[in-house]
Amino acid sequence: MIELDALTKRYGGTVAVDGLTFTVKPGRVTGFLGPNGAGKSTTMRMIVGLDRPTSGAATVNGRPYAALRSPLRHVGAMLDASQLHKGRSGYAHLHALAETHRIPRSRITEVLDLVGMSTAARRRAGGYSLGMSQRLGIAAALLGDPEVVILDEPVNGLDPDGVLWIRTLLRDLADEGRTVLVSSHLMSEMAVTAEHLLIIGRGRLLADTGVDELIDRVQVGSVLVRSPDSGLTDALTRRGASVETDATGALTVRGLTAAEIGDVARDERLALTELTPHRASLEEAYMDLTREAVEYA
Ligand SMILES: Nc1ncnc2c1ncn2[C@@H]1O[C@H](COP(=O)(O)OP(=O)(O)OP(=O)(O)O)[C@@H](O)[C@H]1O
Secondary structure: OEEEEEEEEEEOOEEEEEEEEEEEOOOEEEEEEOOOOOOHHHHHHHHOOOOOOOEEEEEEOOEOHHHOOOHHHHEEEEOOOOOOOOOOEHHHHHHHHHHHOOOOHHHHHHHHHHOOOOOHHHOEHHHOOHHHHHHHHHHHHHOOOOOEEEEOOOOOOOOHHHHHHHHHHHHHHHHOOOEEEEEEOOHHHHHHHOOEEEEEEOOEEEEEEEHHHHHHHOOOOEEEEEOOOOOHHHHHHHOOOEEEEOOOOOEEEEOOOHHHHHHHHHHOOOOOOEEEEEOOOHHHHHHHHHHHHHHHO
């Protein structure tokens, strides 16, 4: 469990994180979403003690990161996969980390297998592709078998195979009962990866919501209708609907459900060639939520 209590970070005149309060619960993947510069990385850095809050607090399993005696065993983080010693092998990188916590070599082999880097781990990290660095970063995060896993933009720059792999891994980690917090600026990615979303803009919390709840909340309720008969617009307007017609003759109808529109057409003996309820896509909902934050940036 990760808990934030009015967490705030200022850099001079910039408020990077502005009074964030939320809880990241175990057993599900939580997406931490916001446009560039929203404050995601700064928040994550504060959770793992790499940045000091200006005010407020962040705790992992009830304690500030600095108070954890074996931090890698409680929380594993990948914040910047490119932060590798280029001259060292991937294995040596993990070994150095493992030594700080008396983690046995067998665990290094285990996490390398898990991320599919067993062979490549003997090569110098300087020659790794972005995808390989990401995998090694994830191996490092999982080294201490932590209950809390924090990954900053783990799918950035990955090919479709890599993206699918990360998605499955995150789900598995959550199914094992871990707390999984993963940041992204892409709603499309988080919608298929996360069950829960924390959306921020300009350092402030804009939404703390389930993915399904968000879909329900943004349901716009318009229906796309096509009919070869010209009388439909009048018939629908008489029943209180508002109707817009586009250049192709398609009607966007608000104020009646698709079923009610079907009933009107049947009663009036008008043919329908299309009747499609429209839900705002999650992407649109996200854009709406963060529009102001993006403009500000
Ligand atoms: N060390 C720093 N010094 C000054 N300003 C900083 C520092 N780190 C971050 N900021 C500012 O804080 C704000 C939040 O940045 P942060 O990197 O946390 O956002 P982000 O949501 O992770 O963005 P991105 O998706 O681009 O990585 C930005 O305005 C950024 O310029």
